Amino acid sequence: MLQDKETFLTRRHVCGARLKPLVTDLPFRVSETTIVILKDLPVLQCDNCAEYFLEDPVMGRVEEILDKVDSAAELEIIRYAA
Numbered sequence: 001m002l003q004d005k006e007t008f009l010t011r012r013h014v015c016g017a018r019l020k021p022l023v024t025d026l027p028f029r030v031s032e033t034t035i036v037i038l039k040d041l042p043v044l045q046c047d048n049c050a051e052y053f054l055e056d057p058v059m060g061r062v063e064e065i066l067d068k069v070d071s072a073a074e075l076e077i078i079r080y081a082a
């Protein structure tokens with residue numbers, strides 16, 4: 001389930017169902033050619049729409065990590081550390 005960076009960072013949860021916390025690896029498309037896989041990322045997943053969301057502090061950290069990615073690389077795997 002590849003996440004588009006811009007879409008993901010601005011997405012809001014709208015269906016109102018319960019979010020359950022879990023830790024997962026999540027791939028992000030950060031540019032036309034670059035994909036970043038964040039490992040051990042703490043996310044919230046909706047029971048209803050199955051979408052992933054992040055808590056605000058995690059969101060900020062993810063944005064920081066993705067902004068620093070070398071856009072010349074096609075694939076980068078980064079372990080999330082709070």
Ligand SMILES: [Zn+2]
Binds near residue numbers: 015016049050
């Ligand atoms: Zn939902």
